[in-house]
Amino acid sequence: MKGFLSIIFILAFTFGTSSGKGLKPYSFSLKDENGKIVKLEDLKGNVIVLSFWSTTCHTCRDELPKLSKLADEYRGKNVLFFGIVIDTKDISRIKNIKKEWQFEIPILIGDSVVISKYRIIGTPITYILKKDLTIGKIIYGDYPVKKYKKIINKLLKEN
Template structure:
């Protein structure tokens, strides 16, 4: 009698476990670089020399921007990104610099100083931009609080467009 009871409890437990696994797989977005997918995590050094991961910003809306100092459209949108970060400190503006295309790291530092950028600038020497299929600069990914890609924008965005895509008032 006890063996049947324990067997029944074990069977029910296994069914609940299997059901939960099926449910969580179906409700969790697949990892990738397209809208609706969970953005792949990465870790890079910041311009300040600290290590930063995309997952550090979980729980916040993120404007993930891929850029370079030689990119004229990037220069146009950086002031708007800085204003957005100041106005909405609860969101994260994260700028990934295509560092392997730069003259040197000092060019990136000078750019950040010129534009008085206070948001994290990540140094991409390893090709994260390629992992995100970035073919043109600037390219921005809008992520929700769970790290799911809500929007991809190739080209510049105005502050108004950034606010709209981040669903800010």
């Protein structure tokens, strides 16, 4: 386990963000915390922020409230934020964590296919998708709000 965590930290600090730009990610259909199906294809035309997280991730505890505040800032501006939980399907646990960690972005329930297709090897990993649903940026670990804004604003200006 210690070796695995070391690899995650090396990836996060060495690369911080990853290429993959312009590639089309796996087009999922996932249930949200209220049982509604969310299809990635239905979100086309918006910049999409997908933050993969787990209930035991300490960095996620800081990252998700940050993203929630950003979601409030970008409300009505064609930017959608989702957290994709990868380690539980327990809705009451998810809602309790949202309350405890104090964040409001919608949560999608990840599955093994999504985890594999998005190559989730640790959390948080955040994909920022362009309006055409291609990858704009992949972020590993904690990331400054100022840099999120710079990426999102750039992608909003693209056609």
